[in-house]
Amino acid sequence: MNPADPWRxxxxxxxxxxxxxxxxxxxxxxxxxxxxxxxxxxxVISASASFDLQLTSGGRVHVTGEVRALIGQTCxxxxxxxxSEIDETVDLMFAPPEQIRSLAALVDEAAQSEGExxxxxxxxxxDGVIDLGRLATDVLFLAIDPYPRRRDVVFEPxxxxxxxxxxxFAALKTLQVGYTPGPxxxxxx
Numbered sequence: 001m002n003p004a005d006p007w008r009x010x011x012x013x014x015x016x017x018x019x020x021x022x023x024x025x026x027x028x029x030x031x032x033x034x035x036x037x038x039x040x041x042x043x044v045i046s047a048s049a050s051f052d053l054q055l056t057s058g059g060r061v062h063v064t065g066e067v068r069a070l071i072g073q074t075c076x077x078x079x080x081x082x083x084s085e086i087d088e089t090v091d092l093m094f095a096p097p098e099q100i101r102s103l104a105a106l107v108d109e110a111a112q113s114e115g116e117x118x119x120x121x122x123x124x125x126x127d128g129v130i131d132l133g134r135l136a137t138d139v140l141f142l143a144i145d146p147y148p149r150r151r152d153v154v155f156e157p158x159x160x161x162x163x164x165x166x167x168x169f170a171a172l173k174t175l176q177v178g179y180t181p182g183p184x185x186x187x188x189x
Contacts, residue, residue, distance in 0.1 A: 025132060045070040056093075
């Protein structure tokens with residue numbers, strides 16, 4: 001297993017029927033452990049995906065579906081172990097590499113038009129294959145909350161009263177011509 005691709009489920013585009021293809025995926029224990037290590041998670045309890053692939057014109061493939069996972073993280077406030085659910089939808093277009101540049105230009109043009117929803121640029125079909133496991137892993141990585149916290153915890157920064165005379169540049173005040181310390185203040189040594 002390549003560490004960069006902990007969950008591999010390749011689909012050969014030429015083998016996708018005209019009627020489309022449905023794939024339900026479940027990550028095995030080794031894949032979940034590798035995903036957890038790469039993402040610096042305590043653990044990945046479960047990870048699954050469901051995808052529908054539909055051929056479109058020009059050798060492109062429209063992929064829709066969802067990715068679900070239950071991951072173990074650490075609360076950034078209390079440092080308690082917590083579990084987080086991930087449930088993300090997927091709606092992507094894959095295209096042969098030679099089409100990516102022209103299709104990306106069309107997306108850029110659409111971005112300049114106001115009032116239209118801008119589609120994502122297409123992803124490349126690499127060597128005639130779409131790796132659904134890698135797609136699911138990428139979606140999962142993007143959905144991880146980098147600052148997870150328990151639902152019942154609110155972060156409150158520590159309150160401290162700061163003496164205005166006690167700051168990093170207070171000693172410089174003594175260098176001023178004519179400076180005399182105020183009542184109750186000591187002249188810094």
